[in-house]
Amino acid sequence: MKKSLSILTLVLFVLTGTFKLNGQTVTKTSHKTNQTSTFNSAEKIPFNPEVTKGVLSNGLTYYIKNNGKPENKVELRLVVKAGSILEDQDQLGLAHFMEHMNFNGTKNFKKNELVDYLQSIGVKFGAHLNAYTSFDETVYMLPIPSDDPEKLEKGFQILEDWAHNALLTEKDIDEERGVVLEEYRLGQGADERMMQNYLPKVMYGSKYAERLPIGTKDNLENFTYESLRRYYKDWYRPDLMAVIAVGDIDVATLEAKIKSHFGKIPKATNPRNRDIYYVPNHDETFIAIEKDKEAPFSQVRVLFKDKDNSKEDTTLEEFRHSITESLFSQMLNNRLDELRNSENPPFVYGYSFHGGTWADTKDAYQSFAMTSPDGQLKALKTLLEENERVRKFGFGEAEFNRAKKDILARFEKSFKDKDKTESNRLLGEYIRNFLVNEPMPGIEWEFNFYKAQLPTITLEEVNQLISSYIKDTNRVIVLTGPDKEDLKTVTEQEVLDLLASVKNTDLKPYEDKEVASSLITTLLPEGTIVKEETNTTLNTTTLTLSNGATVTYKKTDFKNDEILFDGFSFGGTSLYSDQDYKATVFANNGLTEAGVNGFDKVELGKMLSGKIVNVRPRLSGLTESISGSCSPKDLEELFQLTYLYFTALNKDQSAFNSYINKQKAFIGNMLASPQFYFQDQYSQFVYGANPRYTGFPNTEKLENADYDLAYKKYQERFANAGDFHFYFVGNIDDQKLKSFAKKYLANLPSTNTKEDYKTFNFRPLSGSHTKIVEKGTDPKSSVRIVYQGETDYNQKDEYYLNSLAEILTIKLIEKLREEEGGVYGVGARGNLNKIPYGWYNFTISFPCGPENVDKLKDAAIAEVEQIIKNGPTDEDLAKIKEAQLLERKEDLKENRFWLNTLKNADYEGHDVNKLLEFETSVNNLTKVDIQKTAKKFLTKGYILGIHNPEKQ
Structure with missing residues (x-):
């Protein structure tokens, strides 16, 4: 079973027919469920009957599900089965660059209009509206209100524009280079440098070692416009796309929207072949020992790559096999967790699993540990020995039964909440079904299948897995950590010697101590x-x-x-x-x-x-x-x-x-x-x-x-x-x-007294100060502008200050990112605390190039001064109001919101009933309120913190 890079992934009878809908040819999926404790092992895994899946005549696939949580909202996704692995040599980084360009000018939304419109309906850029690019896919994310036909129509128009209406003007491309280069800059550092060295060994002989999605600085600066346009033409086409719509609206409406917007996209003529890339096998054990002076952590990875290429489960027997793999991982990780809790732990934490690598086409049995700087060999030895202990002695019956209980409990929880799961949590399996054909029978079927099959799985079946996992070929060992003069470097020979010695180690079976059945042994008489x-x-x-x-x-x-x-x-x-x-x-x-x-x-x-x-x-x-x-x-x-x-x-x-x-x-x-x-x-x-400052632990x-x-x-x-x-x-x-x-x-000890906290005389720094820190070799800086100080607290000021931060974030994105092209991310955050004393903090922060620190700092301050002088615009005020009302509407249906609200009301001495006045507060918020708040809190100087690289 194909699994993503996680400790445990428990993944969630296709009969096809063709008919016409609104003039379009559609291949629909019908559904069949046949669940018993015994089964035909070759029977196909069913498809979730609650999901409508179809394929348009131009090749585009769609998935639709009605889901009522949250109310009046639909989550839209455009999935493109194309990522950096498909880039030509002159296109390094352009799959990701193309993702950016879809937010910077399409047929119906010229540059900046898309983000501006979505903000006007309460959709925040980055927090809600987003996208990502990987090796094999690009995914666009768009949440839209579903109770307004005009907004729903606009949402689908945006999705359609991303699919085939990007403008890709030369001006827009050049303006976006700076933003993408800043994202490239953000990724630079010790981890990236070490990965560049070990990835060719992990993904030996494959294109995956040469196509990191961010690309290269040289190509991002110098690629031709035609290179980007060619990528868009070659790979953004309906047969490589899926549209996913999940939310609080009827399926027929969503299906009609998909038909009308995506059915008219022309089918690709003479399409370029979408190759699948594989990872070759190797007899050798590759060892990568990578060090870096700026590496903060030490880690160990062991990969035993499968000989065969990965394939998704399609039959009930294959699905059942995935359960045995989950049981194996659960038990082994329980043992590793015991070791990390020993007095002299071999690692900070460690885990093992069988699942995906960077390549969709190659799975591996993988063990990982985070260690001390000088503890890599010890951690590696422990991981290898625990695998060997399982190979020699297997797992025990008691731990096997506990693993079954834990897995079933997690599935039961998901099943019980199946009708109250947020739409954005359902989308992942739809995306994987389209990209790699991961089965998606639905949580009801899965839970019933697990209940029926867990009792039939034997300990012997699970114990046999280790023999298929552990091998001497296709093996890669990766050690990453700091480069320090006083730290002895692990050698490749030491690793090889350790690999050879583990099989001859005198190991004892795992000792599973009996545990009590009850937590409570003595209990005070109950109270009232x-x-x-x-x-x-x-x-x-x-x-x-x-x-x-x-x-x-x-x-x-x-x-x-x-x-x-x-x-x-x-x-x-x-x-x-x-x-x-x-x-x-x-x-x-x-x-x-x-x-x-x-x-x-x-x-x-x-x-x-x-x-x-x-x-x-x-x-x-x-x-x-x-x-x-x-x-x-x-x-x-x-x-x-x-x-x-x-x-x-x-x-x-x-x-x-x-x-x-x-x-x-x-x-x-x-x-x-x-x-x-x-x-x-x-x-x-x-x-x-x-006087109580303790600083960083050492x-x-x-x-x-x-x-x-x-x-x-x-x-x-x-x-x-x-x-x-x-x-x-x-x-x-x-x-x-x-x-x-x-x-x-009620029977807990009580002294019948009410204590309070103690307030000290110390107050943090406030006013105008500058702190510049030079550290590191990469050409990356960060800027922090902090307004803070003592103040009298009131709830209105707290709300105003938070709202000011939301408005300023919009302006900073417009100025520093879209206009200057100098940052990838920027934001402002405002807080007003009542206890232990009235204190305000307003922070603007962003990373950038060292050469742009002064210019962008001044630009940020200029945006602050503009609000102090003139207040916000009507448009920006309306944007944050809409977002606040939408967020509160969803918050009121969340347990976590209510828990925090009830607690914080007592913690800060608020009237909890005032939370129901929030909508009135939002509607009454004025530009004058924001301007006065800016004058009150942002005119008393600021602390400027700058991180620059060391001077070379």
Whole structure:
């Protein structure tokens, strides 16, 4: 089964007939489902009966599905089965350049008109409107309101223009070169340099090693107009295209739109052959050891490439085989996760899977690990040994059963929410079905198939997979990491010796310890609910518990299989002395690595097999908090874990050592990265005068972290549950939640006191300052313009400042990207905080070439000054209003939005009912409000942070 580059990918009877629709010849797909626990292994995987798939007479394929989430919105995609792999030698980078040009002038939308129009209907450039180019495909993404016929028609017109109406004028092409070159510049760095060296070995003998989608700087600067036009003519044609429409509108309307817009595109005459490119096999083991002085991380990759070219599953037997592969990956990755949680972990994290490479035509069994700078050989040895352990001894029955439970639980969750899944989450499998013929039977069929077949899969079947994965041919080992004088470089011979020795290593079978069946061993007597209040406006219920704790919950039907949870009380690390804070700040995140109630992290994972639940306690500057999520059926486990994190957090020096060792490995060379280095230096400049400032973690700071004190302080902070407020949002059963609240929350320890956070005298830097940092060899700079300072807080100013940032982002894109061609991305962000004190922050940031720093900085400031002087335009104000109203409409149907809103109202002392006044606030927003806000907050100087490369 073909799988993408991920740890686990569980992919989702075609009978054809031809008839006429609106004068067009259409090949339609009808559907047949035949699901039993036993099956004809040669039977074809069915096609999702809820999806309409057709092929127009000109060869264009389409997919349509009615989907009601979110309401009044349709997601459109144009998929072109053409990417950088099809470029001629004079076209390097032009598949991607063509993607850009479709936003810069088409028959019906001249340059800038397309983005301008979409912004006017609330579609944001980058956030909503976007596209990507890969080796084998180019995909355009367009969300459109579906409740307005005119907007829907315009959306399809845009999609049609992308397909065959690009203008490609010489002026527009030349103006876009600067933007694409800036995107090229962004990709430069240690990772790119190392990849250029190892990719020819990974993709040995194939065109994939020579066709990175970004192309080459020389060609982007110098390609001829005809080269780009030829690419568009050759590959943007209906037989290589698919149109996908999924959203809240009837199928007939969408089908008619596709017919009318795409049926008239002429069928290609004498089309150029769309070749498929393969990756040749090789007997040798290729080893790539790549180093770079600016590499922040060390990594190890092992690839055992399949001998045969990849093919998609088509039969039920092949689909069943994919389940065995998923079980294999699940179990092996569980073992690797145990190793990373050992006291001296061999890697920061590691995983293995069988799936896709950079080439659609070649799959591989792959293992990956992130390591310490000097730990690459150790990590490689561990990955190889764990594969060898499976080869020699196989997996055990207990871990096999846990893997089955976990996989089925994930599918059950998807199945339960099948009618409440957002449209943009459904599109991926349609795209893959068109590009590589990945099966898409639909989640209902898949869930039933998994339920029926998982019990029939034997452990022997899974254990046999390793023999087909591991081989001495088609093998590639890739090591990437820092180039440092004090770091011994791994040699190719050392890798070869290790490969040879692993087979003779004296390995023992994996030891799977028995685990308890219950999380709770002792439980305090349950408490009571002493008061219950309802907010009929927001449909929330608030419970006051006998220990003083408060629970607010909101029942929703946004998802069938989701409950989200959060809770906090004030205090946090602000109540620590300066000395205690510094001693514990780098230890706090490692406290939960020990597990709870005598169960370590690994045991907890095993005990929770087949359950969808997680809980995370946290200590922050102002609060102690706890959050999580679960499936409704696992709500009691969520309450149990919450109870245990309050009352029974383990103290385990070995587990803490594991955390510290992983942290040291992770950050070992991070500051070699110019970008991380700039962040660190800028942070010191702005916040360094704070007596509690700790800066970037390093080995010494991590080794000096005081675990004993951190654990003691954690117990103190979670000793009083009486001043906690807990929040639950989702598919809640009232009686169960109330019962669990009494059983697991109302009995938590309480001191009957309400604490608050402590406010300190320190304030970050504000006013006019400049910090220039020179680091790195690549010709890339970044600019940060920050207006910030103390202020009196009010909610209106918070909304105005956010809106000002949205308007300024529109102007900066127009000026710095479209007019100057000097940036790939640019944006502004505004924040106004109430606690611990009133503080505003307004940041403009963008990357660019060193030669353009001053010019673009001045241009950005000029846009700020323009708004201060004249306010925004009517058009720009209308754009951000429309976007805000559309986003809020969708937010009101999201559990996460409600959870955050309910919590933040209490956190900041707001009237939560005012969220229903948002539409009025948007409608009342004026240009004068924005102008006054700009005058109030953006006229007191700014901090200018600039990152430049080192002078050569």
